[in-house]
Amino acid sequence: MSTKYKELFEPAYIGKVQIKNKLSMAPMGPVGYADALGAMNQRLQEYYVERAKGGIGLIITGICSVDLDIEGMVRPGLPCPTQNPLAFIHEAYQMNERIHAYGTKIFLQLTGGLGRSALPGFATKFIAPSENENRFDPRIKHREMTIEEIKNMIQKFVMSAVVAKKAGFDGVEIHAVHEGYLLDQFAIA
Template identity: 70%
Template sequence: MSHYKKLFEETHIGKMKLWNRISMAPMGPVGYANSRGGFNQRLQDYYVERAKNNVGLIITGVCSVDLNIEGLPSLGMPCPTSDPFAFVHSTYPMNERIHAYGSKILLQLTGGLGRSALPGFTKKQIAPSEAENRFEPSITHREMTKDEIMNLIQKFIQSAAIAKKAGFDGVFRARTTRKSAKISRRV
């Protein structure tokens, strides 16, 4: 067990102090939102259970910044901007419980699925730039307009502010492509 000793040492991510180096990668909570876009009880209990079992850093599964994004399905995906009060109401107590075990939690955010959308999963295919679908090259995703991108940036800002009110220790942006990262930096 001595060769795993480093896992149990504290570390930092920026100013955030973690009591150990054990982290939980994001896992999709699709289908685990309550009717108002918050986390349902089963999802809350799932994350708290991870904290009880000594996970130092929990990264939630992907949450949409806007359920009205063209092409994004609303299959019970949590969304901070859908109903901010309901989102905070469902996640603040969960985060308090997680923090009581000494764990930190980041909220993973997405602006959509882009070219990584499974064929048939979305009604309309859009991406930050025109691109072939990752799974079905015969499908081409249309390029988002500048207004759509600016709206999406505002939704990320709103979601981060709501996450802070809900007691999350930070946000983590889900990336679908390298191009999407370049575009968001250029805008």
């Protein structure tokens, strides 16, 4: 091994979680990699396990929706810990055990949804923090979310984090401030 970049291969910490090296796999959207129950399908699980075999220190999964119903997302689309928590835990726990066998840590990335950045055809309910046009098709108007919908989304984040912990994930990452998805839109609403 080259000693020029030896610091990359030394342990690091995120909070109390020790990562075996400073190599991290950035999240990539797993659209279409959920099974009918909202769990990660076998193909996606194998993808993450192969990254662990390759020596990566931290895997951050692609976005998992905290609530497919709030926007009426097509199914199977994104994995969703709250759609069927037991199925999600069952599938993810087995995957995480295999990933941990290689000394790799894994964080579950959670998203609140797409808001005005929803691709036409991917969602059936068009919402946003305030009334707005769709980013891709200005003919589509997104209605303002209700206070109850916002409270429900917050609760689904909490539920998803609890499911992630039970499924053996080492942490969660909140998907925000990227491409203008729903949570980002609260900052500019």
